[in-house]
Amino acid sequence: MAEKELTFWDHLDELRRVLFRVLGVWFVLAVGYFTAMPYLFDNVVLAPCHNDFIFYDLLRWIGQELDLHDEFFTQEFHIKLININLAAPFFIHISTAFWMSVVTAAPYLFYEIWRFVSPALYPGERRGVKKALGIGTFMFFIGVLLGYFMVYPLTLRFLSTYQLSATIENQISLNSYIDNFMMLVLCMGLAFELPLVTWLLSLLGIVNKSFLRKYRRHAIVIIVIAAAIITPTGDPFTLTVVAVPLYLLYELSILMIKDKKADERDGLNK
Numbered sequence: 001m002a003e004k005e006l007t008f009w010d011h012l013d014e015l016r017r018v019l020f021r022v023l024g025v026w027f028v029l030a031v032g033y034f035t036a037m038p039y040l041f042d043n044v045v046l047a048p049c050h051n052d053f054i055f056y057d058l059l060r061w062i063g064q065e066l067d068l069h070d071e072f073f074t075q076e077f078h079i080k081l082i083n084i085n086l087a088a089p090f091f092i093h094i095s096t097a098f099w100m101s102v103v104t105a106a107p108y109l110f111y112e113i114w115r116f117v118s119p120a121l122y123p124g125e126r127r128g129v130k131k132a133l134g135i136g137t138f139m140f141f142i143g144v145l146l147g148y149f150m151v152y153p154l155t156l157r158f159l160s161t162y163q164l165s166a167t168i169e170n171q172i173s174l175n176s177y178i179d180n181f182m183m184l185v186l187c188m189g190l191a192f193e194l195p196l197v198t199w200l201l202s203l204l205g206i207v208n209k210s211f212l213r214k215y216r217r218h219a220i221v222i223i224v225i226a227a228a229i230i231t232p233t234g235d236p237f238t239l240t241v242v243a244v245p246l247y248l249l250y251e252l253s254i255l256m257i258k259d260k261k262a263d264e265r266d267g268l269n270k
Contacts, residue, residue: 018112025108029101037093045096045181048153051078055153079160083174092178099182103144103189107137128203136196143192147185151241155184184242191226191246198253212254223247 033040047053056077063073083089110133118126160172201207212219227243 014116018116022105022109022112025105026098026101029105030097033097033100034093037097040100041093041096045178046081048148048156049079049081049177051076053153055149056157075157075161077157077161079156079172081174081177082171085173085175088175092174096178096182099186103186106140110134110137132196132200135199136193139192139196140189144185144189146192146245147188151188151245152181152184154241155180188242188245191242192249194246194249195253195256199256202257207257209254209257212250212257216250219250220247223250 048055056075059073059075062068063070068074114130114133117129121129156177160170163170198207198212223246224239224243227239227246
């Protein structure tokens with residue numbers, strides 16, 4: 001028996017159920033993170049503040065193995081945050097739990113998107129969309145991990161130790177730390193979706209390998225501008241830390257898609 005074709009209102013009702021399920025998962029995760037936040041805050045969120053953070057240990061190991069004595073590899077790092085806003089700890093507790101739930105619920109969100117759109121797709125389209133959502137989930141978490149383990153620690157260590165004058169003592173506020181932490185980590189996760197977006201645009205015939213190569217110089221300018229927007233500070237160091245991975249992602253995008261001419265040759269050979 002053939003499946004009954006859904007009306008516009010049936011689709012709208014299904015979309016409503018999808019949204020309720022996603023919000024339900026977010027809420028459950030947020031409650032869990034809120035409960036575990038004292039431990040997570042000390043051991044995850046504030047971990048880059050301490051000298052025994054894994055990335056700092058890696059830098060010191062590289063310095064020892066290669067006999068490098070530059071401060072970048074030997075620096076002992078530790079900062080203590082201060083709070084000057086009475087309500088800040090409470091609201092940061094809530095917002096951090098919420099954003100952690102959003103990040104970890106990403107695979108489930110992509111799964112719900114897949115369930116919602118797959119009935120309307122042809123078999124070939126289903127394979128493409130399924131592959132795109134899988135790659136998108138993987139790349140998002142790679143970006144989040146890179147932002148947490150490398151980009152943010154480098155930014156924090158540089159900016160917190162930078163001195164305009166010896167008479168000025170740097171004191172980092174809790175709000176400033178969290179704002180920068182969330183901004184860089186989440187933006188790096190979103191930035192790693194660039195190859196996926198480019199691949200989807202190539203499937204639609206909007207871009208191809210030759211196009212990306214031709215406008216590589218323009219892309220570099222756009223990447224620098226995007227990095228300046230992503231970074232919460234305007235210093236060249238943070239800009240470089242964000243811009244370089246974005247440029248490498250652009251080059252990865254070129255490798256992921258086929259040239260239009262190559263596709264035409266393959267079609268003739270078939």
